[in-house]
Amino acid sequence: MGNVISTEKCRTSIKALEDAMYVIGGKWTLRVIIALKDGHTRFNDLQRTIDGISAKVLSGVLKDLEENGFVKRKVEIGVPVVVEYELLSYADTLQDVLSALVSWGEMHRQKVIIDKDRTN
Amino acid sequence: MGNVISTEKCRTSIKALEDAMYVIGGKWTLRVIIALKDGHTRFNDLQRTIDGISAKVLSGVLKDLEENGFVKRKVEIGVPVVVEYELLSYADTLQDVLSALVSWGEMHRQKVIIDKDRTN
DNA sequence: TAGATTACTAACCTAAAGGTTACTACTTAC
DNA sequence: GTAAGTAGTAACCTTTAGGTTAGTAATCTA
Numbered sequence: 001m002g003n004v005i006s007t008e009k010c011r012t013s014i015k016a017l018e019d020a021m022y023v024i025g026g027k028w029t030l031r032v033i034i035a036l037k038d039g040h041t042r043f044n045d046l047q048r049t050i051d052g053i054s055a056k057v058l059s060g061v062l063k064d065l066e067e068n069g070f071v072k073r074k075v076e077i078g079v080p081v082v083v084e085y086e087l088l089s090y091a092d093t094l095q096d097v098l099s100a101l102v103s104w105g106e107m108h109r110q111k112v113i114i115d116k117d118r119t120n
Numbered sequence: 121m122g123n124v125i126s127t128e129k130c131r132t133s134i135k136a137l138e139d140a141m142y143v144i145g146g147k148w149t150l151r152v153i154i155a156l157k158d159g160h161t162r163f164n165d166l167q168r169t170i171d172g173i174s175a176k177v178l179s180g181v182l183k184d185l186e187e188n189g190f191v192k193r194k195v196e197i198g199v200p201v202v203v204e205y206e207l208l209s210y211a212d213t214l215q216d217v218l219s220a221l222v223s224w225g226e227m228h229r230q231k232v233i234i235d236k237d238r239t240n
Numbered sequence: 241t242a243g244a245t246t247a248c249t250a251a252c253c254t255a256a257a258g259g260t261t262a263c264t265a266c267t268t269a270c
Numbered sequence: 271g272t273a274a275g276t277a278g279t280a281a282c283c284t285t286t287a288g289g290t291t292a293g294t295a296a297t298c299t300a
Contacts, residue, residue, distance in 0.1 A: 007169055010158035013222050014151045014170065020225030025145060027258075031134045038130035043277050049127055050134065054259060059278060069235075080267060080276050093227065096220040102133050104217050105140030111210075115189075147288075163247050174289060179248060200246050200297065 020097070023068055028053055030098065032061045033070065033091060037098075041084045070094075140217070143188055148173055150218065152181045153190065153211060161204045190214075 024030055028050070035049045047058050062085055065071040070091045076082040144150055148170070155169045167178050182205055185191040190211045196202040 007158065007160075010155055010160070010169060011171070013154050013158075016222045016225035016229065017150055017154065017218075018225070019229050020221045021145075021147070021150075023228060025147075027141070030137055030141075034133050034137065035130055038127065038133075040127075040130070044275075049130060051131070052259095055278065056260090056280090057258060060258090069231075083277060090231075093224065096216075097224050098137075100216040100220040101140045102136045104144075104213065105136035105138070107213065108143060109136065109139045111189075164245075172289095175248065176250090176290085177288060180288090203247060 024094065024097070026061065026064075028057055028061050029064070030094075030101070032058065032065065033087070033094065034098065034102075036071065036085060036087045037091070041086065043083060043085075046085070144214065144217070146181065146184075148177055148181050149184070150214075150221070152178065152185065153207070153214065154218065154222075156191065156205060156207045157211070161206065163203060163205075166205070 024033075031050050031053070032046065035046050038049070040046050040049045043055075043058065043062075046062075047053055047055060050058070053061075062071065062073070065085075066073055068090075070088060072086045072088055074084045074086055076084065144153075151170050151173070152166065155166050158169070160166050160169045163175075163178065163182075166182075167173055167175060170178070173181075182191065182193070185205075186193055188210075190208060192206045192208055194204045194206055196204065
């Protein structure tokens with residue numbers, strides 16, 4: 001009961017997790033980053049790739065990503081004006097997070113399917 | 121533009137991420153798991169350890185964790201009745217996700233502090 | 241004998257993330 | 271000449287996760 005030292009480490013971990021989730025825990029944030037990494041750099045291309053995202057939400061997420069230093073918005077003046085969202089190197093720091101989440105998600109989906117089969 | 125093959129891989133990754141976030145993306149889910157891993161097994165101990173969580177929310181999270189196979193609820197009959205939440209081995213599969221998120225959160229907090237200093 | 245602790249639940253309320261619809265102004269394709 | 275694509279914004283609405291308050295019944299503590 002109440003091991004203070006471990007509780008402190010625990011609280012520290014929880015705070016770090018909190019910081020991470022604040023920035024990348026939104027419903028769409030990491031999905032947009034995945035699509036950007038996949039080479040989809042333009043607004044409508046992103047919207048088409050990410051099923052279910054609305055223009056309003058995509059626009060908001062892209063603004064947040066810019067503010068947090070993950071993405072650069074590049075406007076190429078011409079006719080028509082072309083806007084490209086370029087991933088910055090800071091986005092690479094998310095590599096471990098992304099691959100851990102994606103592979104855990106795949107694994108978990110398999111597990112859920114197997115569990116369902118066993119109950120039939 | 122519109123490389124169909126890579127777009128499909130991208131969609132698959134996004135779905136896996138979606139599955140993961142559905143299960144562990146709640147505001148409190150991973151915080152509770154961290155506290156459980158730290159050896160806090162009882163309800164009020166967990167509530168004291170996880171700053172800001174209400175009894176209602178903690179109770180809901182613990183039920184979800186049980187349903188998803190992360191936790192076993194153990195009742196020891198006696199006076200008073202003691203309830204313990206035991207982490208199951210399935211929770212170990214989250215190790216990579218947890219450490220990636222925690223260390224990214226720590227790193228990001230440092231970056232934010234440094235960025236703030238630079239603007240002063 | 242008032243207060244704390246045990247493990248919660250019921251009922252209610254709020255905020256904010258996200259969803260929907262419509263619209264811009266210009267250009268290219270059919 | 272009309273439909274679709276370019277990159278969004280404005281205004282509005284809804285959902286729901288989470289927050290708040292209060293209370294249970296039994297025991298122990300100051």
